[in-house]
Amino acid sequence: MAYPGYGGFGNMNPHMQMMGPGMVAPNLQAGYFGQPQYAEGDPLWSYFRAVAGQDGEIDSEELQRCLTQAGIHGTYTPFSLETCRIMISMLDMDHTGKMGFNEFKELLSALNAWKQNFCTFDRDRSGTVEPHELNQAILAMGYRLNPATLNSIVKRYSKNARIYFDDYVACCVKLRALTDVFRRRDTMQQGFVNFMYDDFLQSTMAI
Ligand SMILES: [Ca+2]
Numbered sequence: 001m002a003y004p005g006y007g008g009f010g011n012m013n014p015h016m017q018m019m020g021p022g023m024v025a026p027n028l029q030a031g032y033f034g035q036p037q038y039a040e041g042d043p044l045w046s047y048f049r050a051v052a053g054q055d056g057e058i059d060s061e062e063l064q065r066c067l068t069q070a071g072i073h074g075t076y077t078p079f080s081l082e083t084c085r086i087m088i089s090m091l092d093m094d095h096t097g098k099m100g101f102n103e104f105k106e107l108l109s110a111l112n113a114w115k116q117n118f119c120t121f122d123r124d125r126s127g128t129v130e131p132h133e134l135n136q137a138i139l140a141m142g143y144r145l146n147p148a149t150l151n152s153i154v155k156r157y158s159k160n161a162r163i164y165f166d167d168y169v170a171c172c173v174k175l176r177a178l179t180d181v182f183r184r185r186d187t188m189q190q191g192f193v194n195f196m197y198d199d200f201l202q203s204t205m206a207i
């Protein structure tokens with residue numbers, strides 16, 4: 001298999017995939033439909049509500065502000081707006097263009113894992129890792145990519161032969177999202193799928 005076997009973001013809400021656009025969801029809440037409402041008892045819920053504001057969902061500016069204030073980046077440079085946009089589009093399973101509660105929770109746990117991963121490579125805490133360390137990180141996450149693919153990823157996400165934390169996260173987000181798009185269609189897990197042109201663009205342009 002060419003990609004990790006762990007459950008990706010695409011599997012986080014199986015109910016959602018069964019709901020067509022015309023169907024009325026029970027317990028409708030912005031960004032949180034099709035699932036039982038256990039958000040109220042969740043310690044993150046009020047934090048999410050505060051960040052999301054009136055529309056009940058988190059957009060890229062709200063996300064950037066919240067991640068910066070929460071100090072998720074630690075000693076590293078705070079996330080750029082572009083990386084926040086990528087995070088949202090990657091998790092936007094219900095196509096609202098913004099981040100709902102479950103999507104937000106999923107992001108926070110992924111971010112913590114990626115940060116830990118980055119820190120293990122950035123031993124001198126310079127805020128950057130070497131290209132070959134990005135290779136190792138990608139392999140350590142379970143992706144099996146050939147050297148040419150790894151090279152093109154490194155080229156895309158490095159600046160002056162270094163990879164910054166922000167770009168590293170953008171890379172992880174995109175790799176995971178595109179892998180999920182592919183995997184959802186690769187039902188036989190054969191490592192190849194057929195895409196119609198429109199389908200391909202719809203799946204990849206949004207990310
Ligand atoms: Ca909002």
Ligand SMILES: [Ca+2]
Pocket residue numbers: 031091092093094095096097098099100103
């Ligand atoms: Ca959403």
